[in-house]
Amino acid sequence: MQLVREIGYLMQKDFRLEWRQRATLSGMLLYVGSTVFVCYISFALRGGELPAPAWNALFWIILLFTAVNAVAKGFLQESRGRQLYYYALVRPQAVILAKIGYNVLLLLGLGGVGFALYALMLGNPVQDVPLFLLNMALGAIGFASTLTLVSGIAAKATNSHTLMAILGFPLMIPMLLLLIKVSKNALDGLEFDASRSSLLTLVALNMIVGAVSYLLFPFLWRS
Amino acid sequence: MKNNWWKGLAVVLLLYVAAAGLLMPVPRLAILNESIRNLYFHVPMWFGMTAVLTASVYYSVRYLRAPTPQLDILSHEAAKTGIYMGFVGLATGSIWAKYTWGAWWTNDPKLNGAAIAMLIYGAYLVLRSSFQDEQQRARVSAIYNIFAFAAAMPLFFILPRLTASLHPGAGGNPAFAKYDLDSNMRLVFYPAVIGWTLLGFWLAQLASRVAFLKQKVYDKQLA
Numbered sequence: 033m034q035l036v037r038e039i040g041y042l043m044q045k046d047f048r049l050e051w052r053q054r055a056t057l058s059g060m061l062l063y064v065g066s067t068v069f070v071c072y073i074s075f076a077l078r079g080g081e082l083p084a085p086a087w088n089a090l091f092w093i094i095l096l097f098t099a100v101n102a103v104a105k106g107f108l109q110e111s112r113g114r115q116l117y118y119y120a121l122v123r124p125q126a127v128i129l130a131k132i133g134y135n136v137l138l139l140l141g142l143g144g145v146g147f148a149l150y151a152l153m154l155g156n157p158v159q160d161v162p163l164f165l166l167n168m169a170l171g172a173i174g175f176a177s178t179l180t181l182v183s184g185i186a187a188k189a190t191n192s193h194t195l196m197a198i199l200g201f202p203l204m205i206p207m208l209l210l211l212i213k214v215s216k217n218a219l220d221g222l223e224f225d226a227s228r229s230s231l232l233t234l235v236a237l238n239m240i241v242g243a244v245s246y247l248l249f250p251f252l253w254r255s
Numbered sequence: 256m257k258n259n260w261w262k263g264l265a266v267v268l269l270l271y272v273a274a275a276g277l278l279m280p281v282p283r284l285a286i287l288n289e290s291i292r293n294l295y296f297h298v299p300m301w302f303g304m305t306a307v308l309t310a311s312v313y314y315s316v317r318y319l320r321a322p323t324p325q326l327d328i329l330s331h332e333a334a335k336t337g338i339y340m341g342f343v344g345l346a347t348g349s350i351w352a353k354y355t356w357g358a359w360w361t362n363d364p365k366l367n368g369a370a371i372a373m374l375i376y377g378a379y380l381v382l383r384s385s386f387q388d389e390q391q392r393a394r395v396s397a398i399y400n401i402f403a404f405a406a407a408m409p410l411f412f413i414l415p416r417l418t419a420s421l422h423p424g425a426g427g428n429p430a431f432a433k434y435d436l437d438s439n440m441r442l443v444f445y446p447a448v449i450g451w452t453l454l455g456f457w458l459a460q461l462a463s464r465v466a467f468l469k470q471k472v473y474d475k476q477l478a
Contacts, residue, residue, distance in 0.1 A: 181398075181402055188395050189386055190385050202375040203403060203406050206368075206410035209367075237410065248401060251397075252394070
């Protein structure tokens with residue numbers, strides 16, 4: 033119970049921080065917007081719609097880079113002193129769960145905005161929108177839980193920003209393969225049964241990653 | 256001698272595999288032809304790699320529970336040995352693929368899995384090299400080692416079964432047993448798996464001993 037309350041406070045703190053320094057939030061929104069616009073310039077201006085597989089792949093690549101950038105600042109922006117302060121106040125599990133929860137909500141928001149812009153500019157060939165959104169939500173959870181611990185790891189090292197990408201990408205490729213597969217099914221409007229096993233694997237993967245983060249973070253925190 | 260019998264076993268098994276693998280009769284199959292003998296060298300590499308990397312994670316877990324420099328060295332050297340075995344596995348597989356599938360690299364789930372594993376452990380090595388402080392390096396890289404293994408390894412066994420693959424035993428392709436009608440190949444294949452795995456452990460042990468000695472010399476110079 034104590035843990036839940038601590039998570040609540042920490043998430044509240046993260047949101048409040050985000051709201052007060054609106055520069056980072058608007059920066060991320062602009063990042064998504066300009067990436068989508070670059071894609072629009074590079075593809076759609078030539079005339080004609082993108083073929084569905086390319087549309088799909090491009091969308092996930094945009095989300096991937098957005099996620100890496102958005103989550104990276106999670107631990108990088110916190111000063112050493114403030115981390116020590118948390119260390120004295122709350123248990124480490126609360127810190128990682130709060131960060132994951134916050135990043136999930138952040139990525140859900142960014143993904144939603146990204147999808148809206150992307151569909152607006154490059155057309156929306158998705159036939160099964162609920163499945164697509166469900167898949168995107170699972171993707172946001174997966175990206176957030178993988179990248180949160182990775183950003184914690186990267187924050188300890190000297191060249192954090194490069195490390196964030198090289199540590200995170202290989203871990204996300206298996207997840208990305210599943211996500212792209214399901215979202216292709218949603219694009220083609222296949223029935224739900226076709227995507228069930230992939231979705232279940234995604235859920236299981238998210239649970240593994242979450243559980244391992246929960247177990248490992250206290251060790252990372254101690255240093 | 257009592258503790259080293261397994262090294263003798265490795266030598267005997269590998270000599271047997273080299274001789275019997277190249278000389279014993281193999282099933283005559285179209286396309287595969289004599290290249291089927293690569294089974295004794297290519298496939299055991301992945302068994303060996305998985306075993307050695309599992310050992311590396313085991314040492315990482317032990318390091319986090321009770322940190323000593325030795326455990327860090329063991330886990331690092333085991334991971335490096337796993338990477339070497341992975342590269343040998345990729346090389347043998349690539350040559351095999353060239354002669355049977357007609358290309359050095361194909362878009363196959365198992366190949367992608369192997370590439371992801373190499374990327375992950377490449378990232379592990381980069382992560383290790385970006386720390387000045389030894390204790391912090393040991394702890395953070397142990398955390399990444401466990402996290403990457405837990406997040407990615409299950410998928411290497413699940414993903415190939417979900418998607419179509421050129422490898423036997425996946426995507427509706429017949430498994431190894433179908434080619435090996437008279438079970439003669441098993442007489443060489445199982446010893447090969449054991450032999451190469453033991454060789455992997457032996458290499459990791461030797462590398463760790465060299466690292467221990469280096470550490471000792473370094474400590475003496477400091478003193």
